[in-house]
Amino acid sequence: MSAADQIPTRAHLPGARILAGLALRAEAVAIPLAALLAGFAAFSLFLLVMGKSPAEFYGLVWKAGFSSAFSWQNTLSRVAPLVLAALCVALPARLGLVVIGGEGAIVLGGLAAAVTGTAVAGVPGYAGLILMALAAMAIGGFWIGAIGALRIRRGVNETISSLLMAYIAIALFNYFVEGPFRDPASLNKPSTAPLAEALRVGDMPWIAAHWGVVAGVLACLVSWVLIDRTTLGFAARIAGDNVRAAQVQGLPVARLVIGFTALGGAFAGLAGFFEVAAVHGSANASLIAGYGYTGILVAFLARHNPLAILPVAVLLGGFEASSGLIQRRMDLPDATILVFEGMVFVIILLSEALYGRFRIFTPAFWERR
Amino acid sequence: MTRTLTTEAGAISVEALHMTMRFGEFTALDDVSINIQAGSFHALLGENGAGKSTLVKCIMGFYHATAGELLVAGREAFMTDPKIAQSLGLGMVYQHFTLVPSLTAAENLVISRADAPGVINWRREREKLAQFMATMPFSVPLDLPVSRLAAGEKQKLEILKQLYLGNRFLILDEPTSVLTPAEADEVLGHVRALTRAGEITVLMITHKFREVTAFADEVSILRRGRYVGGGKVGEMSVEEMSRAMMGTAPEVSKRPRAATNGREIMRLSGVEAQDRTGLKTIRIDEISLKSGEILGVAGISGNGQMELMEVLTGQRRMTGGEITVNGQPFAATRAEARAHKLRYLPEEPLRNACAPRMSVAENLAFRTFDTGGNGRTRFWKDDRAIARNASTLIEDFKVKTSSPAARIASLSGGNVQRAVLGRELTGEVDALIVSNPCFGLDFAAVSSIRDRLVEARNNGTAILLISEDLDEIMELSDRILVMSEGRVAFETPIASADVSEIGQHMAGHG
Numbered sequence: 001m002s003a004a005d006q007i008p009t010r011a012h013l014p015g016a017r018i019l020a021g022l023a024l025r026a027e028a029v030a031i032p033l034a035a036l037l038a039g040f041a042a043f044s045l046f047l048l049v050m051g052k053s054p055a056e057f058y059g060l061v062w063k064a065g066f067s068s069a070f071s072w073q074n075t076l077s078r079v080a081p082l083v084l085a086a087l088c089v090a091l092p093a094r095l096g097l098v099v100i101g102g103e104g105a106i107v108l109g110g111l112a113a114a115v116t117g118t119a120v121a122g123v124p125g126y127a128g129l130i131l132m133a134l135a136a137m138a139i140g141g142f143w144i145g146a147i148g149a150l151r152i153r154r155g156v157n158e159t160i161s162s163l164l165m166a167y168i169a170i171a172l173f174n175y176f177v178e179g180p181f182r183d184p185a186s187l188n189k190p191s192t193a194p195l196a197e198a199l200r201v202g203d204m205p206w207i208a209a210h211w212g213v214v215a216g217v218l219a220c221l222v223s224w225v226l227i228d229r230t231t232l233g234f235a236a237r238i239a240g241d242n243v244r245a246a247q248v249q250g251l252p253v254a255r256l257v258i259g260f261t262a263l264g265g266a267f268a269g270l271a272g273f274f275e276v277a278a279v280h281g282s283a284n285a286s287l288i289a290g291y292g293y294t295g296i297l298v299a300f301l302a303r304h305n306p307l308a309i310l311p312v313a314v315l316l317g318g319f320e321a322s323s324g325l326i327q328r329r330m331d332l333p334d335a336t337i338l339v340f341e342g343m344v345f346v347i348i349l350l351s352e353a354l355y356g357r358f359r360i361f362t363p364a365f366w367e368r369r
Numbered sequence: 370m371t372r373t374l375t376t377e378a379g380a381i382s383v384e385a386l387h388m389t390m391r392f393g394e395f396t397a398l399d400d401v402s403i404n405i406q407a408g409s410f411h412a413l414l415g416e417n418g419a420g421k422s423t424l425v426k427c428i429m430g431f432y433h434a435t436a437g438e439l440l441v442a443g444r445e446a447f448m449t450d451p452k453i454a455q456s457l458g459l460g461m462v463y464q465h466f467t468l469v470p471s472l473t474a475a476e477n478l479v480i481s482r483a484d485a486p487g488v489i490n491w492r493r494e495r496e497k498l499a500q501f502m503a504t505m506p507f508s509v510p511l512d513l514p515v516s517r518l519a520a521g522e523k524q525k526l527e528i529l530k531q532l533y534l535g536n537r538f539l540i541l542d543e544p545t546s547v548l549t550p551a552e553a554d555e556v557l558g559h560v561r562a563l564t565r566a567g568e569i570t571v572l573m574i575t576h577k578f579r580e581v582t583a584f585a586d587e588v589s590i591l592r593r594g595r596y597v598g599g600g601k602v603g604e605m606s607v608e609e610m611s612r613a614m615m616g617t618a619p620e621v622s623k624r625p626r627a628a629t630n631g632r633e634i635m636r637l638s639g640v641e642a643q644d645r646t647g648l649k650t651i652r653i654d655e656i657s658l659k660s661g662e663i664l665g666v667a668g669i670s671g672n673g674q675m676e677l678m679e680v681l682t683g684q685r686r687m688t689g690g691e692i693t694v695n696g697q698p699f700a701a702t703r704a705e706a707r708a709h710k711l712r713y714l715p716e717e718p719l720r721n722a723c724a725p726r727m728s729v730a731e732n733l734a735f736r737t738f739d740t741g742g743n744g745r746t747r748f749w750k751d752d753r754a755i756a757r758n759a760s761t762l763i764e765d766f767k768v769k770t771s772s773p774a775a776r777i778a779s780l781s782g783g784n785v786q787r788a789v790l791g792r793e794l795t796g797e798v799d800a801l802i803v804s805n806p807c808f809g810l811d812f813a814a815v816s817s818i819r820d821r822l823v824e825a826r827n828n829g830t831a832i833l834l835i836s837e838d839l840d841e842i843m844e845l846s847d848r849i850l851v852m853s854e855g856r857v858a859f860e861t862p863i864a865s866a867d868v869s870e871i872g873q874h875m876a877g878h879g
Contacts, residue, residue, distance in 0.1 A: 024728075024774065231739040231747050238735060241724030247684045248713050248722055249735050250703030362775070 019366035027361035028303050035351035036301060039344030046339065052330055064325040065318025073208040077279065078291075078317035080212030081106065083309055084271035085295025087223055088144060090304040091264035092158070094227055095257050096240040097151060101162030102268040103292025104169030105143045109136035109269025110276040111173050114192040114283035115181055117199045117276070128199050133273045140269020141262040143169060148261030152254045158261075170288055177283055191284035201278035212274030216313070219267050223306035226263075236260055268292065294320065297345050316341070380408040380570040381442040381458055381537050383428060388437035390423050397423040398434070399594040405538075405587075407442075410564045410571045412585035412602070414578075414614055416812055420594040421574050425540050428572075429461055430454040441538070455483070460536030462527045464543045470516035474509050474526050478533050501533060506566075507559045520669070521552030528560065532569065541573040545580060549669055550839070550872055557584045578607050590614050614812070624820065626847075627827040629661020634800045634831040635699070635711075639690035642680050644673060644855060651676045651855035653690070658800065658831045663822065665846030666835040669875050673855035674835045678804045681833075682713050694800070707740075710797050716805035718789040725778035729770045730759035732777045733792050766791030783814035790821060800831040807841060819845060839875075843868065851875055 044054035065075045088102035116135040120128040147165060150156040183193040201211050227233035239246035239253045246253050271291060280286050298316055302308035323337045359365050383405045390398035398420045405411045415421045427434040430448035439446050441457045448454055468477045479485055479494050502508050509518065509526045518526065524544055531539050541560070545553035561584050563569050575581060581588055582602060589599035590613040598613035599605075635658040644651050651673035658664050668674050679685035681692070683701025692699045694709045706712070715721035723732045734755040741747045759773045766787045770780055777785060786806070793801070803822065807815040822845060826832055836842050842849055849866050851859040851874040859874035861867075 024776070229750055231750050234731075234734075234738050234750050237727065237731075238724050241726050242720075244684065244715075244721050245723055245735070248682045248715055250683060250701060250706050252703070356776075362771075362779070 023361045023366050027355065027358065028305070029308075030361070031351050031354050032301055032303055032348065035347045036344060038351075039340075039347045042343045042347060043340045046343065050332070052332065056330060057326065060326050060329055061319055061322040064322030069208070071318075071321065074321040075314060075317045076207070076209035076213050078320050079310075079313050080210065080216045080274050080278075081271040081289075081291040082295055082298050082313040082317055082320075083216035084212075084219055084267045084274075085291045086298035086302065086309045086313060087219055087295075087306065088140075088264035088268035088292070089296050089299035090302065090306060090309060091223060091227075091260045091267075092144070092148065092257075093299065093304040094233070094236045094240045095148075095260050096243065097148065097257065097261065098159045099144060099147060099162045099261060099264065100159055100296050101144070101147065101164075101166035101169075101292070102264070102295050103288070103290065104162070104166035105140035105265045105268035106272040106275070106292050107173040107287050108143055108169045109140040109272025110280075110287045111176055111181075111192070111272070111283045112136045112139040112269070113273040113276045114195065115176075117195045118181075118193050121196050121199070129201065129277065132199065132277060133270060136269040136273035136276075137266035138269070140272065141266035144265025144268065145258050145262030147265075148257045149254075151261075152257045166292065173283070173288070174285070177285070181283075183282065186282075186284070189284055191282040194282045195277060199277060200281065201274060210274065210278035212271070212278055215270060215274065217310065219270070220306040220310055223263075223267075227306065232256070232259075268295075294341060297341050297348075300345065300348050378568075379537065380564065380567050382407040382440075382570060383459070383538050383572070384440040384443075385424065385428060386438040386440065388424060388427055388439075389435045390420075390427055390432055391435045397594050398427065400437075401591065401594070401596045403589045403596065403599070405570055405572055407570050408564055408567045409586045410561055410573070410584060412581040412588040413572055413574045413591065414576075414581065414588055414610060415591035416614060419591040419614075421591055422542070423594075424591065425461070425542065425572070425574065428454070429459060429540065455534075455536070458535060458537045459540070460531035460534060460538070461540040462524070462531060462542065462544055466515075466523050466527065468515045468523060468526060468530075471514055473512050473514055474518070475511040477515055477526065478511075478530055481530050481534060483534075498533075502529075505529060505532065506562050519552070521548050521556055524548060524552070524556050525559065528556070532563075537568070538570045539572070541571060543574055543576065545575075545577070549875060553580070554583075560584070578610060581610065582607065624823045625827070626823065627661075629827065629829055631659035631662060634658050634660050634695060634709075635833070636693045637690065638693075640677075640680060640687055640692060641689035642676055642685050642687050644676050649855060650688070653677065653857060656833075656850065656857065658833050660799065660831045661826060661829045662847040663826050663832040663834050663845050665842035665849045666833065666852055667839055667842045667849055667871060667875060668837070668852035670837050672852045672875075674804070674837070674852050676855070677852070678715065678802065678835055681802050682715065710799035712736075712793040712798050712801050714789060714793055714801065714803040714806055716808055719778060719782070719785045722789045723777050723785060726776055728774050729763070729768070729777050729780065729788060730755055730773035733759045733762050733773075733788060736792055762788070762791040762795065765795075783810050786810060786814065786818065790818060794821060794825060798825060798830045800833070801825060802833045802835075804835040805837055806834075807836075807838065839868065839871065 040058070047054045047057055064071050066072065085102040085106060088105060089099055092099040112135040113132040116132045117128070120131050123131065143165065144162070147158050147162045150161055151158040177192060178190040181192045182190050203210050204214065227236065235246070235251045236256045238249065239251060239256055243253060272287065275287055276283050294316060298309055298312050302312045319337055319340065323334060326332055326336060327334055384403070386402050388398055388401045389396065401420070401424060413421050413424070423432065426432040428439060428448065430451040430453055433449055439448055441459070446453065446457055472480070475495065475498055478498060479489060498511065502511070507525055509522045509529065515523060515526070528539065544556065548556065557580060560571055564571050573580070573585065585602050587600065588602055588605065588610065590597050590610060592614060598609070637653050637656040640653040642651055643649070656664070666674055666677070676685055680687055681701065694705070694711060699705055699709070713722070719725055737758060738750060738755060739746050756773065762768065763770060763773065768780070768788045768791065769784050777788065780788065806818050806822070810818070819841070822832060822834070834842065834845060843863070843866065846863050848862050849860070849871065850857050851871055853874060859871065861871070
């Protein structure tokens with residue numbers, strides 16, 4: 001699946017027009033793909049300098065991430081938080097905001113879910129889970145929405161404020177987990193009280209991965225429909241491309257910015273909920289796993305297109321899943337995958353300069369055929 | 370290359386022979402030859418896109434001409450690099466200032482030198498500057514920050530800078546576009562004196578016939594990349610120049626003005642807002658805009674017109690006063706603008722009214738994408754309606770685009786303006802707020818846009834026309850306001866409007 005899948009078919013237009021419309025979409029697929037391959041190549045050079053075999057590395061990534069049902073389970077368990085964290089970058093990006101603090105919304109969302117979980121232990125059925133998820137989304141939405149509000153009302157740079165607020169969020173998280181909400185029984189790893197069995201999210205019946213993956217897919221679909229099919233998304237794209245034009249049109253720029261950042265934050269908070277309810281069973285330091293930061297890379301590789309986020313998250317989920325195996329087999333440090341991600345990210349940022357440089361991606365090139 | 374060729378003082382000649390410049394399949398300059406004699410003041414006329422900038426960029430070495438030769442002071446020069454042009458004594462003054470606003474004039478001059486030392490001995494430099502200024506026919510205050518100089522002084526400083534750098538062939542790119550008429554006359558008068566004295570040779574790109582006839586010795590006219598005429602200024606009439614430039618004599622639209630009833634549409638009373646710097650306040654005591662009139666707001670750039678436009682569009686917060694439309698308070702929301710049939714045409718539409726990376730079709734839908742025709746707001750976007758709207762507007766307003774799916778930033782300035790005009794002028798329009806609608810457009814585009822404005826006026830639209838082009842104000846307005854220092858300084862009906870009086874109020878000498 002890719003960005004090219006969402007071309008509206010314009011049956012009433014002749015073929016050249018369709019190619020012309022395709023051209024710009026093709027650019028949005030070809031350039032990130034080429035950048036990703038360049039990232040692979042650059043990382044191979046790095047491995048060669050380290051005296052390791054790139055072939056062995058990529059072989060192990062395949063083996064640990066994608067070769068068997070077990071490795072897919074490993075990969076998919078990372079897909080849910082990555083997808084939701086990436087949406088926390090992609091939705092604000094539609095309004096021209098670079099929000100890189102999704103990690104804060106994830107950990108606070110996880111904390112809110114765990115605390116709500118102890119409070120609603122007696123609530124029957126799925127109501128307790130729904131309340132937990134809503135609490136996680138509310139705090140995540142508030143946290144990132146506040147960044148949008150600071151930006152639009154006070155002109156505070158959202159990139160810096162989101163990063164700093166992520167540190168505040170992690171400090172708050174540590175304070176509450178080690179202080180007021182600490183389970184006295186958690187001795188060497190401070191945690192909140194373990195969730196009741198009824199408040200755990202289980203695996204899907206047909207594959208050994210939790211329901212968070214489905215939530216991630218749904219969140220992507222909702223985001224895509226919002227951006228591409230609704231007038232709200234259209235207004236957001238105008239404001240994201242040229243805020244002056246949006247203001248002259250009288251579009252509610254402030255509400256759009258706050259709404260989109262809050263929705264992104266709510267999705268990141270939901271990632272925290274699934275990490276707590278489906279993976280860890282309580283809120284503890286394992287929640288601070290860096291999904292918020294890898295999500296930034298996912299969103300940029302996907303060009304902030306919600307549908308493209310899914311395959312990219314699967315790819316990077318596989319890389320993250322192979323970290324342990326690579327450490328053991330190749331005697332490389334745990335941070336190797338971070339080096340890989342960093343190299344890809346730098347190349348993705350460099351590739352931004354390539355847009356509009358190739359004539360075959362302009363509609364005019366195809367209209368003349 | 371060294372300066373040895375040109376160390377002797379005095380003007381130098383430049384001759385371009387059979388210059389051709391192609392960009393891919395597009396020929397921007399087609400076998401153009403012009404001869405600019407030493408010490409002459411040569412004007413280069415042409416519509417937008419006629420190839421003036423391309424020719425100048427080839428001369429300055431920014432472009433490498435596809436074919437043709439360049440002779441500087443009679444010797445062949447190979448302009449492969451802008452540095453070569455500099456070393457030969459060729460300099461350029463751009464339309465917009467290239468000075469550092471926070472530095473003084475003296476500092477700007479010294480740092481502009483290619484050989485400015487790492488540590489500057491200011492006392493010695495100042496002495497040398499004083500000597501240099503003593504040889505100049507005009508001066509500017511050297512010790513004030515450039516940001517405090519008036520536009521005319523900045524432009525004079527730009528020219529002084531070129532002379533200070535030892536350049537003796539100057540290209541002036543629309544040097545008066547940011548000046549008042551009086552400032553323009555003064556600056557061009559000095560430039561002409563320098564050419565008469567044999568100090569420099571000047572090639573001036575311009576749109577204004579008046580400047581050609583009043584100051585230039587010779588003129589060359591380009592049209593669609595070709596040389597189409599020229600000669601001594603006294604020997605060519607304005608009609609001849611205009612005909613060469615336009616191909617045929619431009620159709621002077623008579624623009625009949627219908628009698629209209631003057632019902633008040635919009636009223637500003639005591640409106641206050643901070644200006645762009647945040648240091649000053651603009652205050653509009655009263656503006657009343659009536660249906661079927663064009664109310665021109667004249668003023669030199671930077672006297673609060675931009676802030677007024679931003680207040681009216683809701684981009685700038687009002688700190689006091691009130692705007693009413695049809696008697697109701699108006700806060701410039703989308704719903705209010707729609708209910709009152711109020712439209713905006715901001716200046717530089719690509720920068721202020723379009724999303725450059727979105728398609729032409731999408732940009733054309735900005736005003737209507739969220740309505741379902743019956744006044745209700747839509748939630749689902751209707752791609753078919755957007756495509757239909759685009760093909761109608763592209764055809765009706767003759768927008769030249771390779772495809773409705775092309776990014777709007779790929780269109781030429783005139784086509785972007787036509788697209789925005791089409792978007793904002795369809796349907797019923799009760800009031801239109803326009804700012805510099807013809808800035809940077811060629812004659813044909815200007816004429817068609819002015820026709821549209823007068824047509825809208827005749828249909829009863831109230832038009833507030835904010836423009837820095839006094840000719841435009843005089844041509845279109847029924848009533849004229851002059852803004853100066855953030856206030857309305859003067860008001861006159863067109864019948865009794867006097868350009869010199871307006872000019873004085875613009876310059877703050879009311």
